Structure formats: C-alpha cells, structure tokens
Amino acid sequence: MRIDDLRDSDNVEDRRGSGGGGIGRGGVGLGGIVLALVISYFTGISPMTLLGFMEQTPLAQPSAPAAHKPPAEDKNARFVSKVLASTEDVWTEAFRQNGQRYEAPRLVLFTGATPTACGTGQTAMGPFYCPSDHKVYIDLAFYRELKERFHAPGEFAQAYVIAHEVGHHVQNLLGVADKVHAARQRVSKVEANALSVKMELQADCLAGIWGKRANDMKSLLDPGDLEAALNAATAIGDDRLQQQAQGRIVPESFTHGSSAQRVRWFKRGFESGDMNQCNTFKAAQL
Numbered sequence: 216m217r218i219d220d221l222r223d224s225d226n227v228e229d230r231r232g233s234g235g236g237g238i239g240r241g242g243v244g245l246g247g248i249v250l251a252l253v254i255s256y257f258t259g260i261s262p263m264t265l266l267g268f269m270e271q272t273p274l275a276q277p278s279a280p281a282a283h284k285p286p287a288e289d290k291n292a293r294f295v296s297k298v299l300a301s302t303e304d305v306w307t308e309a310f311r312q313n314g315q316r317y318e319a320p321r322l323v324l325f326t327g328a329t330p331t332a333c334g335t336g337q338t339a340m341g342p343f344y345c346p347s348d349h350k351v352y353i354d355l356a357f358y359r360e361l362k363e364r365f366h367a368p369g370e371f372a373q374a375y376v377i378a379h380e381v382g383h384h385v386q387n388l389l390g391v392a393d394k395v396h397a398a399r400q401r402v403s404k405v406e407a408n409a410l411s412v413k414m415e416l417q418a419d420c421l422a423g424i425w426g427k428r429a430n431d432m433k434s435l436l437d438p439g440d441l442e443a444a445l446n447a448a449t450a451i452g453d454d455r456l457q458q459q460a461q462g463r464i465v466p467e468s469f470t471h472g473s474s475a476q477r478v479r480w481f482k483r484g485f486e487s488g489d490m491n492q493c494n495t496f497k498a499a500q501l
C-alpha cells in the first residue's frame with residue numbers, strides 16, 4: 216500500500232503510556248486478553264454486552280488523559296493517522312456530494328484500558344467506535360493479532376479495520392445507528408443479532424467505499440492489497456471465528472456476518488464506491 220502521499224490527520228489522540236493501564240498490568244495476562252479478544256470482539260456476543268460495557272457507563276466520566284499527537288517516528292501510529300486522514304477526505308467529499316457536512320471522528324490510540332463516553336474501553340474488545348463521543352479506539356496490539364492469530368497480514372487489511380470503524384461513525388452521522396439501537400430494544404435476541412449483522416455488513420460496505428474512493432484519489436493500492444483486505448474480512452467472519460473458538464457454527468448468534476457476507480459487502484462498496492449500494496437493511500439477500 217502506498218501511503219507516503221497521504222497527509223497526517225489532526226484527529227489522532229495518543230493516550231498510550233498515559234496511565235490508562237497496560238497489558239500485563241493489573242493482573243490481566245496477555246493470554247486472557249487474547250482469549251477475550253477472540254471470543255468477544257468477533258464472535259456471537261457483542262463485546263460491549265459481554266464485558267458489561269454499556270452497563271458500566273457512569274453518569275460522571277473520569278476525565279480522559281490529555282491528548283497528544285503520536286511521535287513522528289512512530290511508524291504504526293503514522294500509518295493509522297494517514298489512513299484516518301484519507302477517510303476524512305473521502306467522507307468529506309461523499310457527504311458534500313449529498314449536500315451534507317461531514318464531521319470527522321477522533322481516533323484514540325491506547326494501551327490496556329481507557330475511559331470513553333461508552334464506559335471503559337479495553338484492549339480485549341478489539342478496535343471499536345463509541346457513538347456517544349464520536350471516537351474510534353484502537354490498541355495497536357490488535358494489528359499483531361490480525362497478522363499472527365488471524366493470518367491476515369498487510370497494510371490494506373490494517374487500513375480496512377480503521378475504515379470499518381469509521382464506517383460506524385458514518386452510520387452514526389446518518390442516523391442509522393440510532394434507528395438500529397432503538398429497533399434492537401423491541402425485538403427478540405435472534406432478531407437483534409440479525410440487525411447487528413446488517414449494521415456490521417453495512418460498515419464493511421462503507422469501508423469498501425473508502426477503499427475505492429481513496430484509491431481513486433491517491434492510487435494507494437499495490438497488486439495484492441485488495442486480496443489482503445478480503446482475506447482479513449474472511450478471517451474475521453463469525454462462522455470462521457466460531458469454528459475456531461468453539462468448533463461449531465451457530466448462525467443465529469452471528470453479530471458481524473459470515474466470512475462470505477463480509478467479503479461480499481466490502482467488495483460491493485469497493486466496486487461501486489456508491490453509498491446507495493450499501494443498504495444492507497433493504498437487501499433481499501445479505
């Protein structure tokens with residue numbers, strides 16, 4: 216992936232090493248975090264539900280550590296910053312074409328745990344988006360997981376992770392997130408999971424749109440890059456992860472979609488670059 220021409224984003228908050236707790240501190244072993252990551256981030260249950268994330272939200276938030284920009288020589292942080300900037304450019308333009316204004320999210324780099332407006336964010340949740348504070352949270356240790364545990368190496372695979380979370384921000388701005396959240400309260404667990412899958416596949420489709428439009432703007436992709444992202448989408452499908460984690464597949468408990476669905480919707484966004492192609496809620500087939 217060719218990222219040298221991309222600018223850096225002004226919206227990265229580097230909270231690493233700022234007392235938020237780290238891997239191995241506080242008695243949480245790396246093995247436990249890795250296991251929780253596998254079980255909670257991608258499989259059946261929403262990680263936020265699993266970890267009591269929503270219930271934890273206190274009325275008064277502890278103040279977040281002071282934000283500062285990542286050091287210029289920090290390669291991974293710079294990569295994330297450039298990808299984030301690229302999503303800003305793509306979505307600003309896409310919203311403008313729709314007569315709307317895009318408000319960029321902030322991206323927080325943290326290690327271990329960090330306060331968010333949705334409760335305490337933890338490494339074990341994997342990367343996530345908090346709709347209440349419009350921030351994407353990521354512990355860069357996740358990229359090592361992606362490469363080593365999920366066998367999904369490559370920069371475009373890493374970029375896809377960011378673009379997917381930014382996709383959730385786009386859904387938030389468009390009001391999709393609110394509607395889905397409200398609808399989930401009224402339906403059965405199985406139906407709530409089905410809504411969650413549609414929401415996640417739409418975020419994959421939006422990530423695909425970013426890939427297409429970003430590549431049109433700056434020709435980012437080298438041969439093999441698209442395959443790396445599709446490989447990542449395959450590796451983190453619910454069916455694949457459930458098979459690995461529990462040896463069987465329970466489609467009703469999917470919350471993110473199967474590998475094939477995730478690939479299909481990412482591709483749909485990537486091939487069209489058109490937001491109208493991402494209506495997973497109206498699709499006859501996912």
Ligand SMILES: [Zn+2]
Binds near residue numbers: 379415418
């Ligand atoms: Zn998601």
